[in-house]
Amino acid sequence: MHNILIIGAGAIGLQSARLLAQAGCTVTLLDQSAVGSEASWAGGGIVSPLYPWRYSEAVTALAHWSQDFYPRLGDKLIEEGGVDPEVHVTGLYWLDLEDEAEALAWAKREGRPLRQVEMAEVETAVPVLRHGYRHAIHMAGVANVRNPRLLKSLRAALEVLPNVEIREQCAVEGFLREDGRVVGVQTAQGELRADAVVVAAGAWSGELLKSLGLELPVEPVKGQMILFKCAADFLPAMVMANGRYAIPRRDGHILVGSTLEYEGFDKTPTDEALESLRASAIELLPALADAEVVKHWAGLRPGSPDGIPFIGPVPEHEGLWLNCGHFRNGLVLAPASCQLLTDLLLGQAPIVDPAPYAPALRLRRAQ
Template identity: 70%
Template sequence: MPTQQQVIIVGGGVIGLLTALNLAPHVGHVTLLDRSGLGQESSWAGGGIVSPLYPWRYSAAVTALAHWSQDFYPQLGARLFADTGIDPEVHTTGLYWLDLPDEDEALAWAQRLNRPLSKVDISAAYDGVPVLGGGYRSAVYMANVANVRNPRLVKSLKAALLGQPNVTVREHCEVRGFLRDGQAVVGVNTADGELHGDQVVLTAGAWSGDLLESLGVRLPVEPVKGQMILFKCEADFLPSMVLAKGRYAIPRRDGHILVGSTLEHEGYDKTPTVSALESLKASAVELLPALADAQPVKHWAGLRPGSPEGIPFIGALEGFDGLWLNCGHYRNGLVLAPASCQLFADLMLGREPIIDPAPYAPAGRLAGD
């Protein structure tokens, strides 16, 4: 691709931010647009575990992106900290899964793919996490699982982008449609007027499908609501992440503990609800009984970009020259972001891709194809 290309990226979550950062050194100019503030939707709302919650339940396509990203995250965090002074806090704590109904499948997956997940005696889990609730009977553990403090990751990515001389960031700039020249997409129509570019990249998360409808394209990406709560404890309260019955607790370095999350199909409504708050508090106390005496310091909801099997759409959109997709990561946007955005840059720039791009290609995967 010619180096002086003007690239417009629609959507400023972690996927859009990292896509822009990867492309900026290789193109003429990057303009990143977001309908609200950068990273304020799913990227801000998630827990930041650098692993799918149950990695053995996903397809090889998700696994390939997850493994590449997990290995890359520590150096990404270090690079962003060095460049911006904002530490995304890639915090390696390990993760205990408790009373798994499909423990045998998990262990077989780990052995098949040579991943460091293993069965441990339940006493080891209680030794590793002394505040863990009673009554658990079995545990598996993966030592190298990290979490990233996603609001800080967003801030560091934004700062890194603002330091690039050929990047323009426009927040609170809603994209309402695409500009066409025959079969080519040559820009976007925004609330502030038309903006022309050589390539347009859609990284708009849960809103990606709605934007493509203006082209008559049915992208199977829909909003899926998730609610979380946050506690503040001592810095050493929870030494490892724990997960049971679909709910998890994630420790930050300063003692904040995130507990999540719900899975709700409520359209674009992201109003936190009392019923979810009570359910999450009950899960928190079951996992960590000491939290019974703590009040959540925050409760929020976000919208995940739900997609079939959680496999993102990465690549050019057939029939619309100049339009590209990097969206539909469902529950794993933060997990998969480094690999997804590296793969995307490889495809757009004509480089050898880091992994086989075929499973993520939009062709043949859109509704009605």
Template identity: 70%
Template sequence: MSEHVLVVGGGVIGLLTAYNLAAHVDRVTLIDRSAVGQESSWAGGGIVSPLYPWRYSPAVTALAHWSQDFYPQLGQRLAAETGIDPEVHTTGLYWLDLEDEAEALAWAQRNHRPLAAVDISSTYAAVPVLGAGFERAIYMADVANVRNPRLVKALKAALNALPNVMVREYCEVQDFVLDGQRVIGVHSVQGELLADEVVLTAGAWSGELLQTLGVGLPVEPVKGQMILYKYAADFLPSMVLAKGRYAIPRRDGHILIGSTLEHAGFDKTPTQEALDSLMASAVDLLPALADATPVRQWAGLRPGSPEGVPFIGPLPRHPGLWLNCGHYRNGLVLAPASCRLLVDLMVGRDAVIDPAPYAPQDRIDL
């Protein structure tokens, strides 16, 4: 394996890619246009499941299942190494009044996932703060959420503790350095940075960077807004989801409500319209929140991609360049499997998951 790898983009995908690579190469440099983990990795809710897993292709399902099974040990390992607990918090998830409940249950049976219909009275007994009027529920007991800002902090601390890893923040990339067609580095605001291999993990900005090579990667920013409440630590015992909106409990009583889905370019400005809509959803789900005021509102940019299937693997037209991007709404969910798969491919070991569905050369305009 090559001796120096440059990872462009310091979200959870980039951080975990660098963390996995460090055991196999002499040197890893990770760069980010701002501080690491400040974009969609920070902004998301951190549910360790796609919101509606049965609506995705087998390609997303394969990554999600591997990651879900791996997350508890990842959280424990990072907490032990850094003293920062990412809080992988298993609460289960209730889906309420689904239109496609039959499809969800059939998917669960095919994929051997513990998702089942539950009596609505038992749902209200388990989640007594739930709003009135819901008629049907399905429940998956083993769904966790991860406190994504803490996951980012833990990964950054783990990288900073490794002697062969350098993290360079506020190092925006303008384009790539080429030797013929081979990518040998990047031009950045901190100057030219050269490496044996370059990995692009720049989230919503990945498509723009590949445009500088004349490569049309169908990854675009999709804005999502969320709000946060602070309530009693035992207020909400489980995650709940209805009408496309969800409530996620943290261990300390914070409740996240999300999220919007907006095509607004790279604009991350929170809006009053979204605040009103999210507060209305919060009260529908959890009426007690009518007496509370959100303590925060924010927006992030998801890396939208066709069918939410990420691009993972080499770009044959430009040797030396690897992609791990385009995870859309599921970057946190899919990160452990995606980063393991990429490193498997880079170091030439047996892939943990069939890499074919994610191969860039079969899916983009070269």
């Protein structure tokens, strides 16, 4: 495989392109709009599933590999392209969980640094937290990454590589097939051919595969977020309660999210979500009542069964590969997902067992 075409220039597409190009492939990266302008830009950037103990082993395997790799990835991207993705290690507190015992049992089983902490300790560490929470668990070392900066950082790393071409505003209209093999795509800018075509188009991946008579169970799931601006030291750690979270950036921006809405491809922010998110923010951190909401936005996650991504070749369509369907964990799982795709495409030993992600058993023929 020397000439690779990747559909979708979000975090998954960008990181896939980076790894394949560094391995010596010639890569063309296409996006129907602008690089990184969809779910990758819109998410919170916590480098952990929100409730990691509630996921399957398939998600856990990718999450652990990625979490342990992220700090090195940040350093590598600065070195390669000169743009800091702002990997910010703060740790994460979960408050008043109903399944705290299950979380602690999972951490012991998986060897993860999750521990029960006294509320007095939490309130000392996070003075702006509302008083009244009864119990907490804490995982040290959990980072968040500043999504827009990560996307700029990945793009900068690609732009210094001579074997990568990025084409924005280049929507794919269909696949080119010869003798049962996918050999490229048809776009508004003409035909593009490749040895392999990788679909990494997030929530739009299922729509693309319909033209091949395939039904990929990936659907758009809207999530809305709000952003406050506070002092740089306002919130020293990420906190989560009642399904909502607050994430501090280095410069004092605080993200609060998120909603989970099945509204098709509509990503219009709503007043109802704004009020709900602001109320959750104030419930968690009362001082935010006096802070201005500086931004409110929505994005479309690529929802998939059990949040398990599709990674690998598509049976009966030689030349077609998937790296999509990461649901709420695209940024979390990107390093491992893209390394696994690269391993499989290039015939290398895979970093994790690829079987749980293989499209072969999980794709259905469209009716």
